[in-house]
Amino acid sequence: MSAHADLTLDDLTPILFGHAAFQCLNAGCELGLFPLLQREPHLSREEVRDRLGLADRAVDILLLGTTSLRLTRRVDGRYRNAPVIDQLFRDGQWEIFANVVAFEAHIVYEGQADFVASLRDNTNVGLRRIRGTGRDLYHRFAENPHLERVFYRYMRSWSELANPALLKEVDFGGVKKVLDVGGGDGVNAIALAQAHPHLEVTVLEIPATGPITRRRVADSGLSERITVHECDMFRDPFPTGADCVLFSHQLVIWDPERNVELLRRAHAALPPGGQVVIFSSISDDDGDGPLMAALDSVYFAALPAEGGMIYAWRQYEEWLRAAGFARSRRVPCASWTPHGILVATR
Incomplete structure (x- = not known):
């Protein structure tokens, strides 16, 4: 049974006008x-106006x-950030947060x-709003350089926010080589290689993303230990030689059938005793939260590909069994984001 309290009429306001609430947040950032x-x-109202170059009404x-949204406070006629915003700056996470806001706003x-x-048709109808001919959002970025930059800033920021949990909760000490499936611009690979000097990482990505990844890896000085393998993950076999396959923020994109296929490819590429690590936002088995998982699922339903949502723990476990992994374990992560980890052994 859900422990959520019943809504009041006042509680409906931020839901009914949620689109407007986000615009206020985004405007404060941009x-x-x-x-x-x-x-x-x-600062006074007039000082804010003059510093930002806005008109009185604006x-x-x-x-x-x-x-009104409690993002700022007005005390004795002067404005300051709310404590939660101050905390983001103090913790060095403001840029990460702002990059997430920009992703929500522009993509x-x-x-x-x-x-x-998208719900009626059970497919990502919203992709039609992204210019291009690629079969999914990721294959259209090459035709939308601005959106590509916004997206990879976001994914890097989201991963930087979450990766400390991955490094803390998963023991990579006995791993020699990781295959990072859909590893984006290399943010996960770089974090793993920096934390574990013995580790080699191969980032598997589509050809359009490969050059971006190589540049980021070169800038980090880790080209000797991080390589990029360009392929179509659904059509080409995974490269062998890794004893760990990592799916970080990847399986949320696809439908269950394709996720089982990806996990089968991981199983085929791993040696006996090798492990697969799934690191992602995960929803509760009861289907009643967390709230961020529910809201983020709207994006995955409407835009990136033909399938996807913030799946529940039990669904990942079902797919792992279907792919041939005999045993797995759950590792919940303590965070304001709904991240979790599943580790399974071949």
Whole structure:
């Protein structure tokens, strides 16, 4: 039984006007309100207006929105960031958070307008709002350089936010080589190689992303231990030689049938005793949360590919068994994001 309290009419307001609430958050990021108040707290309305170069009406709308949402505070007629925003700056996570906001604003937001159609058709109708001819979002980035930059900044930030849990909870000490499936610009591979000097990592990515990954790896000085293997993960066999296959934020994209196929390919590529690690946002088995998992599933339903959502623990375990993995274990992660880890052995 769900432990969630019943909604009140007041509780419906941020749901009904959720689109507007996000716009206030995004405006505070893009117009520089939050960094301004971090540098200069306790500014008057007029000082905020002048620093941001806004008209009177515009600054009134912005501050009414951010203050009503408790993103900013007004004390004695002067404005400052809310404590949670201050905490992001103090912890060095503001840029990460701002990159996530930009991803939601520039890539996710428009596509989610097709959420209802996506549910009716059981496919990602919102992809039509991204210019290009690629079969999914990732194959269209080459035709949308701005969106490509926004996306990889976001994925790097999201991974940097989450990867400490991966490094803490999974023992890579006995692993020699990791195959990072769909490893993006190499953020996971770089973190693993930096944390474990004995480790070699191969990043498996589509040809359009390969050059981006190689540049990031070269910039990190880890080209001798991190290589890039370009292929189509659904059509080409996985390279052999790794004793660990990592799926980080990858299986949320695809439907169950394709996830089983990917896990079977991992099983075939691993030696006996090799392991697969799934690291992702995960929803509860009861289907009643966490809230971030529920809301993030709207994106996966509407936009990136023909399938995907924030799946539950039990679903991953079913797929691992179907792919031939005999045993697995759950590793919940303590975080405000709904991350979890499953480790299975061949």
